[in-house]
Amino acid sequence: LTETTAAAHGPRPLVGKAALVTGGSRGIGRAIALRLAADGAAVALTFRSGQDQADQVVKEIERAGGQGWAVRADSADAEEIRASVAGAVDRFGRLDILVNNAGIGVLGPFEGISLDDVDRVLWTNVRAPFLAAQAAAAHLTEGGRIISIGSCMAERVAFPGGTLYATSKAALTGLTKTLAKELGPRGITANLVHPGPIDTDMNPADGESAAMQAGLTALGVYGRGSDVAATVAHLAGDGGRYITGASIAVDGGFAA
Numbered sequence: 565l566t567e568t569t570a571a572a573h574g575p576r577p578l579v580g581k582a583a584l585v586t587g588g589s590r591g592i593g594r595a596i597a598l599r600l601a602a603d604g605a606a607v608a609l610t611f612r613s614g615q616d617q618a619d620q621v622v623k624e625i626e627r628a629g630g631q632g633w634a635v636r637a638d639s640a641d642a643e644e645i646r647a648s649v650a651g652a653v654d655r656f657g658r659l660d661i662l663v664n665n666a667g668i669g670v671l672g673p674f675e676g677i678s679l680d681d682v683d684r685v686l687w688t689n690v691r692a693p694f695l696a697a698q699a700a701a702a703h704l705t706e707g708g709r710i711i712s713i714g715s716c717m718a719e720r721v722a723f724p725g726g727t728l729y730a731t732s733k734a735a736l737t738g739l740t741k742t743l744a745k746e747l748g749p750r751g752i753t754a755n756l757v758h759p760g761p762i763d764t765d766m767n768p769a770d771g772e773s774a775a776m777q778a779g780l781t782a783l784g785v786y787g788r789g790s791d792v793a794a795t796v797a798h799l800a801g802d803g804g805r806y807i808t809g810a811s812i813a814v815d816g817g818f819a820a
C-alpha cells in the first residue's frame with residue numbers, strides 16, 4: 565500500500581487499510597467502493613457479470629489517485645468467494661474491511677415462491693456473506709471490520725410479498741450479532757446497515773412502487789447509494805471503534 569496521494573485529498577481516515585466490497589460494480593456497492601477509496605482504502609470489488617462496469621469503478625478510483633481491483637466472484641460459488649478474499653489479500657498485502665453488499669430481491673406472494681427462488685436468494689444473501697466473513701476473518705486483525713448490507717425489511721417493517729427477501733436479510737442479524745461476540749475479543753467489529761429505498765437498478769426511484777416507498781419514509785424521498793456509503797465509511801473508520809453487533813438504519817425514517 566502507498567500513501568502517496570493521501571495529502572492531496574485532505575483527511576483520509578482509511579489510508580493504509582484494504583477493503584473488499586462484494587457487488588461493487590454498481591448501485592450501493594459502487595458508492596461504497598468509491599467512498600472507501602476516497603477515504604484512502606485500497607478497494608477490491610467483486611462482480612458477477614458486467615466486467616465493464618466493475619472496470620469503470622476501478623478506473624474512477626485510480627483517477628482519484630487510489631488503488632482499486634475488480635475480481636469476478638459469483639455469490640453462488642463458494643470457491644470464487646474464497647478466491648476473491650485471498651486475491652484481495654495477495655494484491656494489497658492485508659485485509660481490514662469486508663463489506664457484504666451483493667444481494668438480490670425476489671418479491672411475490674409467499675405461496676408462489678419457487679424452490680429455485682429460495683435457493684438463489686438464500687445463497688446470495690445469506691450463504692455468500694457467511695462464507696465471505698469466514699474467509700475474511702482469517703485475515704482480519706485488531707481494528708478489522710465486517711459490515712453487511714441488510715434491509716429495513718429485515719427487522720422493523722414487513723410487507724406482504726417480502727417473505728423470502730426479509731427472511732434472508734433477517735439472517736444477517738444473527739450472523740452479525742454472533743460475529744460481534746466471537747470476533748470482539750480480537751478487536752474486530754461486525755455491524756449491519758439497513759437501507760430504506762435507495763435509487764439503484766434494484767429499486768429505481770422512478771419505478772412502479774417508487775412513490776409509495778418514498779411516501780412511507782419520514783423525509784418523503786428516496787436515498788442515494790452515497791447515503792449508505794457514508795454510514796459504512798463511519799463504521800469502517802475510527803468512528804466505528806466502539807460500535808459492534810449493531811443494526812443501523814439508513815432509511816429516511818422508513819421504519820420510524
Ligand code: NAD
Pocket residue numbers: 586587588589590591592593610611612613637638639640665666667668669688713714715716758759760761762763764765766767
Ligand atoms: P443492485 O441490483 O443495483 O446491485 C446489486 C449488486 O449485487 C450488483 O453489484 C450485483 O452484481 C451484485 N450481485 C447480485 N447477485 C450477485 C451474485 N450472485 N454474485 C455476485 N454479485 C451479485 O442493487 P442495490 O440496490 O445496489 O443493492 C445492494 C444491496 O443493498 C443488496 O444487498 C440489497 O439487498 C440492499 N438493499 C437495497 C435497497 C434499495 O432500495 N436499493 C434497499 C435495501 C437493501
